[in-house]
Amino acid sequence: MKRLMEAGKLRLGLLASGRGSNFDAIMAAIIRQDLNASMALVISDNRDAAVLQKAAVRNVKNYFVNPRDFESKSKYEQHLVELLQAESVNLVVLAGYMRILGSVMLSAFKDRVVNIHPALLPSFMGLNAQGQAVEYGVKYSGCTVHLVDTGMDTGPIIMQAVVPVYQDDDEDSLATRILVEEHKIYWRSLQLIAEGRVYLEGRRVFIR
DSSP, X not given: OEESSOSSOEEEEEEESSOOHHHHXXXXXXXXXXXXXXXXXXXXXXXXXXXXXXXXXXXXXXXXXXXXXXXXXXXXXXXXXXXXXXXXXXXXXXXXXXXXXXXXXXXXXXXXXXXXXXXXTTSSOSSOHHXXXXXXXXXXXXXXXXXXXXXXXXXXXXXXXXXXXXXXXXXXXXXHHHHHHHHHHHHHHHHHHHTTOEEEETTEEEEO
């Protein structure tokens, strides 16, 4: 069993593709001093992502990096790694980042990349998880904070929150309620890491 990180202030690098609501929640926790971290930079693969404007308003360094500008995925990821390392990032946070990370990023930040997924993994991996849950007819869904590995939403689970699925739910209504829980458990998971309380043994996560 190994400790994920020694206790200390986190220096976060956030990757996102969209509106950045989890960025807002994490920043709010930092400002409240509930999360012992700083936001070093935000990177998006989407030029029009609202998260870039949100970062700029908070005076957080932010970059649009177009994957199409690179001849390979590995070279694109190497550029991301250089940006993150230049800011001394020690934990990479994915927040609606719509790309599967490859070996370059995951080797540079081994067991140092976290993600949040809008379902109770290992159920409903991949895209449109909320719609998958409604279509399947489950009575409960939720969200999962997990470490990122080479698979799609397959990494070790740090924390989960359960949300009931109502009979009149559609994808949007369920997604709205799940998002409320995302904004609670993501920063709390990060704080557990900052406190040095997260341990990893195989694919099992233990909170001490």
